[in-house]
Structures are given as structure tokens and as C-alpha cells.
Amino acid sequence: METLAFEGVSFKYPDSDRYALENIDLRVNSGELVLLCGRSGSGKSTLLRLIKRELSPFGELSGSITVFGKSREQLSVRESVSKIGFVMQSCENQIVTESVWRELAFGLESLGLQSGEIRRKTAETAMSFGIDKLYRRKTATLSGGEKQLLNLACATVCEPSLLLLDEPTSQLDPISAREFLSHVLDLNRELGLTVIISEHRTDGIFPYADRVVELDGGRISVNAAPRDAAVSNELFFGALPSAAKVYRMLGEKRSQPPLTVTECRRFIANNYMVKAAVSQETAPPRSTAPAIRLKGVRFRYENGKDILNDLDLDVGENEILAVLGGNGAGKSTLLKVIAGVEKPLYGKVEVLGRNTVKRKNEARSLVSMLPQDPRMLFLSSSVRGDIMQSADTADKENAEKELMRVCSKLGIEHLLDRHPYDLSGGEQQKAALAKLLVRKPRILLLDEPTKGMDYDAKLSTIALVKELRGEGLTMILVTHDAECAALCADRCALLFDGSIVSNDTPERFFSSLSHYTTAAAHISRGFFENTVTARQLVSRLESSEKREVNTDKT
């Protein structure tokens, strides 16, 4: 049975001359799990929103959209509300009410159900998503992962038959993302819900999808089963799961493309002569004079438990340190302590030899921090105004010159007169970075700089970080993204229970961890030591001997 059909659908936003969607033909059968991929701005959200009429953007729509066998216009709002669940990207903004149980009841109240029925349905939904312990909690006290799980529960409480998920895990840490996706898979497999999900990080969903659809500039470029999509040259490299990336980078044609870590390990074992655990010597971490030094730092918010507990950390000059750790491990707090915004309870923090408490103003002028949400930095109504606000105003001419230098380096000169809120996420981040860089800080702290970005944007952020290091900056970046840390850091540190439990080069760091590590490290375990990025793995495989006989059918 067909749940959804797009026939020759084109859509144009009112002020744009470009089609956001162009001639889309797409059919989705009941019970299918469809992964929708594509770069940021390729029209994924527009497509998903057009399916649910209450959320449809205004604009010029042509072609026909059929949902549950009816044309979209014939579907009543009541049907659309109860039959189509929708989860958006931001876990925070979707929550409407102050307590979890009221949030769960929201959709049911809209449909006019009586209290007894609402009680039964909310209770059942809460239990099946494992959020029954949160039932009486205030929504403000939930973690990001819990909030998004609540949003998913709220979208399914009305028992919809179609679930639309618009980059639902992009704001979550990997552990929460995995939990979220496992619930999505359950809904699809156990309850037979039709699911259309858009994602940038596809490792957890690509292998399990029935179909992979890719949008490129508003057109469908790929529409195939995962394994066929993985070998399609049309498919954007970033949309592949890590295992298939390795396969693609090797230029392999033999056998089916592996989609999961396990399949990739089997593929390597079958096709390459790998000598058992080749030990690769890596250079020990460079030791330079420390630019940042924390000694015995303890920190807690008022009446809270210790967030940082006897923490010692040295970051060498001109070094990039990546700090990893679970949700609420205190990573952002650590950055704030180094930036001098929060005062440690005990211990001392020095930046370039200056104590952040005793020589606060000096220390502050050396350190700049990019917050997780770059919008937090914008106070003016234009990018130029914001950057100028932080530039040295005493010397107007030089400030102007510095502004142009920084902006041309970041490639945002054309955005200077725009309102910061009118920029895309990536552009906002660059504008925020420009605001920090005109002050010429010596130390830059980055709080999850690649959060929610697509693959290309992530790579360009990583390249930018490396370029800034080339200019002599010392950087700490806090991230959930093991790949990102492996690609750009000189050293990686794991923050757990308030202190640093591991601190080493990315190679040693990620090879020593077995859960909180990169997919490439998972794949190469037992084959190669100190191999943590896909590129390293590929180069090691390329230098290995290939097996001639290939009986593998994956």
C-alpha cells in the first residue's frame, strides 16, 4: 500500500528565483524506512514539511502530493495531526509545555480526547520510550537526548502511521543519537510505522533503511536500496556510512559494499592479507611550553555537585587539544573556567602564565571562546556592527583593515551587511569566529564547532581550525565527534567524572578506547594499530597485499 506519492512536485519560496524542489517524483510504501540525505540547503526540510500541511511553507507549489491515498488538500488537518508525526532538529524549541506529562498529552488534548484515554495513552507511550521515570519531571531539567526522545514520544502518542524526522539527531551526542535511532528503528519494525528520516551522520541508519533518497539542489539524484546507493556515483560521499566510505576510498569494486563496521571488517579479512596487528610507531606528543595550565581545579555551580574535580591539564603552545566526553561531563564548563567566566572553587588556571583570577583582565584579553550556539555572540543588527564592536575602536582605520582581513580569510565579506540571524548555521559560525578573531586572541576555545553540520561543512571547519593553528593560535575544542577530533587535534583528552582520564595523541587515544572512538578505529581493531581515521585505514590497506581469490559474497 502506498503511503505517500509525490508526482512532478516543484516548489519555489516567494522571494527566491530558484526552485527549492524541482520535479520530484517519489513513492513511499507503507512500512518503509526511507533515509533522506543531501547537503544542507538541498531541500530536505522543504520536502518533509510539504507532506504535513500544517507545517508547509508558503510558496509556489505545482504537481501533486498524495498522502494516504488522498490528495494533500483533501486531507483534513485533524487527519494530518493524528496520522503524521513530525520531529524537528532542535530538541529545545519543540517543547511547548513545562512538564513532561503535559507535553505528552498535548497532541491528544488537541484531538479532544477525554482524560481517561489520555492517561492510558501517555502512560503507555512513556513506558515504551523508557521515559516513564521522567513523567513528572519539568521539561527544563531534561538533557538534550531526553528532550529529543520526549519529542519523538510526543510525535507518536497520537498513533500516527507516518513519521517524518528532520535531522533529529544532529544536536545530540553519539550515545543519545544511538538511543534515539534505536527507538526509530523499533517504531518502524515493531509497529510498522512508515518513517522518512533526514540525517547527516548516517552510520546508525543507512544500513537499516529500506531506501536511500538523496536530494541535490532540489532534485532527486539517488533513489535506491542502501547497497545500490552506496555504489552509486551520484551519491554524495559525506552521506555514506563510514564503512562504505572506506570501500569507496579504496576504489573497490569487488563484492558488495560493506555498510556496517562488522561488514567492513569481514570485507577486509576476506580481501586483504593483513598481518596480525602491525604495530605502527607514532611520534609521542610534542611537548612545548604550556599555554594553558590547570592545576587541581575544582568547580561546582551553586548548590550543585562537583562538575570539575581536581582537574589537571596542560595544553602546549600552538597545540590543538580536543576534549571529548559524555553529555553533562562538564566540557563546556571547563571551557568557561579557562575563559575566566567561571571562577574555580579551588585550584588555579593560567593562560600564557597569567592567572585567570588574579590577572583577570589580562587573561581575558588573550582568550576567546566560540559558544555552541554562535547566535549567543551577536548583539548588533548587522555582521559588520558586531565585528566592529569587538575590534579595537580606538584605531578606526586599522580596525576596518583588520575586519576586512579576517572576513576575507573566512570568506564572509559578502555577508557583512546582513542581519546575523539571516545567515545559515555555517555562516553564523564564521561571522561569530570573525568577531573573535579581530581581537587577535592567542587562545581560541571552540565549543562543538561541527555540531549539526553536513560532511562538507565539517571538513571546511576542520581545515579552518588547522589554518588558524598555522597562524600560531592555541586551541581547545570540545566535541562529541570522534572523527573530527581524530582529524584535527594534536592531542585528545577524555573528560569523565570531573577530571581528565586519558590524554594522548589521537592515534593512541582512540586505539586505546573501545567504545568512545571513531568508526575507522573500530574497523581496524586487530588489523592495524594506531589507525583512527578513514584515510589512515585506506592507506594501510592500500599498502597491504590483496587476496587474489575472492569467494566472499558478503
Added chain:
Amino acid sequence: MLTLNPVFAALSLIAALILRLIVQGGRPQIKAILRAALFMALITVLNPVFSHHGVTVLFFLNDLPITREAILYGAYMSAAIMAVVLWCGVLSSCMTSDKVIHLVGRAFPHLAVLISLTLRFIPLFKERFKGIIDAQRAAGVNDETTMIKKLSFYIKAFSALVTMILEDSIDTSDSMKARGITLSGRTSYSDFSFHFDDAVVLALVLSSAAYLMISGAAGFVDLSFYPVITPLPVSVKALAAYAAFGVIAFIPAAKEVIAWRHSRLRA
């Protein structure tokens, strides 16, 4: 309607005090009660200094007459004010947002959503505001050296907060639309239910309140302080009015005590 009869003030004060002790526990209340007593003494003493009505002059202070009526009126006022303060405290700890929303929800389900939305936004505002202030400070771009600069920084940060919240609320409104806020026939879910004992209490409160209104209007319990204190009404009708007031004032405390004894018996 309003009466200055001190019996009501006294009953109200005692009932509020007892309820407060029950609801919020004894030990930490001692300080609060001492503070309240001090406040009451202060009003009692200060009223005659500023008010010189009344005919029974006790003594002169700096040539100003201090009257017995003014002192007693001060005592009465302090008790009444203290009772109001205590009742407000009790109200704020008993009347949770859930109960308020339950009360308005049945008749105005959309108002219930609005209240809940507001309650959700308060911590969000706080968190975002701290986020912006921290982000600005951590970027090291702000000058907070003088009071004026600091103030202007806070104003700018607040305006940025409003922009951010407005932008984010587009998502919130989409989320509400997706879940049918625009549909007609909305209900308001709550897990409170109305039992027989609730009906009994309601009937008691309503009939007592009705009798109090009648006796107020008919002047059964009238009393005035100035110029001369009139005698306390002690007719049967007046006593019945005191009793009716006592019922209303002590019902919440009695309910707590019964519930407590009940749970002890069960356990």
C-alpha cells in the same frame, strides 16, 4: 461587608500558622515565626505613633497623644497582615501550576496551554540570558568597566535574548501546529479527580461562606476601633459566624491532619 472584628483575624492567623507548620515542616519555620512576631510587634508599636485617633489617651510622647485604641488597632492590623502573608505562603506552596492549569483548563483549554507555555519559557529565558552573558564575557569582547557600560551591556544582551527567543519560537509554534493546536474541541488533561469527600468539603465551605456574607451584610459581627472600641459581638448569630469562619479557615489543616493519621493507621 468588611469587618474589623479581631476574632476573624485571630482565627485566620492561628489557622494559617498551623497549616504552614504542617505543610512546610516545623524546624525551619521557627525562624520565620520569630521574624513574623517581631514584625507584628513593630506594627503594634508604630501604629499609635502615627495614628492619634481614639479617645483613651494613655500618655504623651513628644506632646503627641498615644491612645489605647490606636495600640489595639495596631495589634489587630499586624495580626491581619501577618495572616495574609502566611496564607499567601501556604497558597504558593499548595497551589502548584498543575492545580491552576487544572482549574482554568476545563473551561479555557487554550488558556491552560498559554500558562504552561509561559511556565516553560521562564527557565528557558534565564538559561539563554546567562548563555548570552557568558558567551559575551568568554569572547572577551565586552567592556564592563563602568556602571554605565555594564548597564548598556545588559540592555544589549537582553535585546539579543528577545531576538533569539522570537526566532526560536517559530519552531515552538510549528511544533504546536504539528500537534493540532489549531483544531477545535481541545480538551485539557489533568489527573485530578472530584470525589465524594471533595463535594462534602465544597458544600461546607460554600454554606459557611454564604452565612458569613449574610452576617457581614446584616451587621451581626460589626465592631469599630475608633473613636471608642465597641464591645465584641457575642450573640448567637455572631458566634455562628465565628464558627463558620473557623470551618473555612481550618479545613485545609484538618484535611492534612486526617490524611496524616490515616496514613499512620494504614502503615
